[in-house]
Amino acid sequence: MAKKSAAKKKPATKSSGGGGVAAAVKKAADLIQVAYDTGTPVPPIRTLLPEGDIDAAYAVQETNTRLRIKRGARLTGRKIGLTSKTIQKQLGVDRPDFGVLFDTMAIPDGEEVPFGMVLQPRVEGEIAFVMERDLKLERPSTTDVMRAIAYASPSIEICGSRIDKWQINIQDTIADNASAALYVLGNTKVKLEDFDGRLCGMVLESKGEPLSVGAGAACLGHPINAVRWLAEEMVRRGRPLLAGDVVMSGALGPMVAVTPGQVYEVRISGLGSARASFAAG
Amino acid sequence: MSDLDTLAKSVDDAARNAKAIAQLSMGITLSLEDAYTIQKKMIGLRIARGERRVGMKMGFTSRAKMIQMGVSDMIWGRLTDKMLVEDGGRISLAKYVHPRVEPEIAYLLKAPLAGPVTPIQALAAVEAIAPAIEIIDSRFDNFKFSLEDVVADNASSTGFVVGPWSKPDIDCSNLGMLLEIDGRAAQIGSSAAILGNPARSLAAASRMVAEHGERLEAGWIVMAGGATEAVALTAGMSVRNTVEKLGSVSFTVGA
Numbered sequence: 001m002a003k004k005s006a007a008k009k010k011p012a013t014k015s016s017g018g019g020g021v022a023a024a025v026k027k028a029a030d031l032i033q034v035a036y037d038t039g040t041p042v043p044p045i046r047t048l049l050p051e052g053d054i055d056a057a058y059a060v061q062e063t064n065t066r067l068r069i070k071r072g073a074r075l076t077g078r079k080i081g082l083t084s085k086t087i088q089k090q091l092g093v094d095r096p097d098f099g100v101l102f103d104t105m106a107i108p109d110g111e112e113v114p115f116g117m118v119l120q121p122r123v124e125g126e127i128a129f130v131m132e133r134d135l136k137l138e139r140p141s142t143t144d145v146m147r148a149i150a151y152a153s154p155s156i157e158i159c160g161s162r163i164d165k166w167q168i169n170i171q172d173t174i175a176d177n178a179s180a181a182l183y184v185l186g187n188t189k190v191k192l193e194d195f196d197g198r199l200c201g202m203v204l205e206s207k208g209e210p211l212s213v214g215a216g217a218a219c220l221g222h223p224i225n226a227v228r229w230l231a232e233e234m235v236r237r238g239r240p241l242l243a244g245d246v247v248m249s250g251a252l253g254p255m256v257a258v259t260p261g262q263v264y265e266v267r268i269s270g271l272g273s274a275r276a277s278f279a280a281g
Numbered sequence: 282m283s284d285l286d287t288l289a290k291s292v293d294d295a296a297r298n299a300k301a302i303a304q305l306s307m308g309i310t311l312s313l314e315d316a317y318t319i320q321k322k323m324i325g326l327r328i329a330r331g332e333r334r335v336g337m338k339m340g341f342t343s344r345a346k347m348i349q350m351g352v353s354d355m356i357w358g359r360l361t362d363k364m365l366v367e368d369g370g371r372i373s374l375a376k377y378v379h380p381r382v383e384p385e386i387a388y389l390l391k392a393p394l395a396g397p398v399t400p401i402q403a404l405a406a407v408e409a410i411a412p413a414i415e416i417i418d419s420r421f422d423n424f425k426f427s428l429e430d431v432v433a434d435n436a437s438s439t440g441f442v443v444g445p446w447s448k449p450d451i452d453c454s455n456l457g458m459l460l461e462i463d464g465r466a467a468q469i470g471s472s473a474a475i476l477g478n479p480a481r482s483l484a485a486a487s488r489m490v491a492e493h494g495e496r497l498e499a500g501w502i503v504m505a506g507g508a509t510e511a512v513a514l515t516a517g518m519s520v521r522n523t524v525e526k527l528g529s530v531s532f533t534v535g536a
Binding site: 085200201213268269 | 455456458459466469470471472474477508523525526
């Protein structure tokens, strides 16, 4: 499907870097895959890539995306990262990034996540959107995006890093699938007109204590802005958003490090709730 | 004049002259009880000048706030009519030492409240709720203080702005709150940051005033506490707090 067009586009990116970059991309992708396969984080991979080369980092991500699909995983959507101004400042970037979601990463609401399934897990509360139709326009407007969305659900993204101690820069995280790991959607479907995407409150709690709070505006001013950015980026990179895709639109509050054995619950005003439950160590 | 009277006067003078003083706790050892006594005496001086009690404020009700200030207890302070800034009004920076703002939620009481109550009992005494902004200011150098200092200094209470009142049948446990400076988001949070639910703050207010032999009166306003970190004010700023379902409240800052 979309894989073919991605394959066609890639050489244009790589030719500017030459064979040296291609080899470096392969090496970085292999290293990250080793972290997945062995369950042991690896040092930052940015040192392998041309400094600041974002496309090379996405090429690393794409290499492992293809490997996963080859191994039988089904692509189910995308996650958007770096959607808060604070995080962008921390990483010295001025735009978000994205990673790919697979069926193997979807966890049903409240189902226990085995200890060790995710390397260095952290959780964040966000809004998930499910696409009603394909979005293949080169420059989709906010209107186009809103018309293409079927509904929103409350969600928890369980992030992870294959890079040792989360010592990531922008290239490391992009190459590492935007630090994606698992995602949990609450079992509620809400139409866009039935909640306030900008002002909806978000609280992520564990044992009754609010660990992270925020609101819709924390995600690029409005989560739809993030989806619009993604839709355009995905067309440009040859894997447009398709009907049925899940879009994890970006954190509404600070990320929280996971303690084994704890249950994390997100509540988003107007959307409902979702739970990520972690097995004890 | 007792020591505590002298200290109350020094804090009151600092507030009136908008001139910071050294922390009280640097000179002598104060108990928390002493600190609340100083606060009461200091408000007494304001009442003697013709000010009127109109409510109370809760402080350190959010994790973000406790971390920012390095304390672990909730505190409370007394509000007078002179502290009220009109919604859409303008303040003069010269009247403050180093003011900051926090987005809040305000409760208007229709019945007195005192002693231990559940959040549900507390809400039964509520006439209306509103988006609010608290202007806090510390009378101490560099906004640095011990728990006893800040309590003596009326919990840094200085001014409050209250927006449109809504009926209290709105669930306030998780309302998005957006503090904008000049139209740009400065702090983004949720009312859940206020003790998990601002109604708990109101219940705590009822308990805490009773511990000091007072009660919350009908007609009073209770400021439930900041939902995010505070933002420092500078001249020329336009400040607005927008709360999901409740609307917005704003003011501007003059020199």
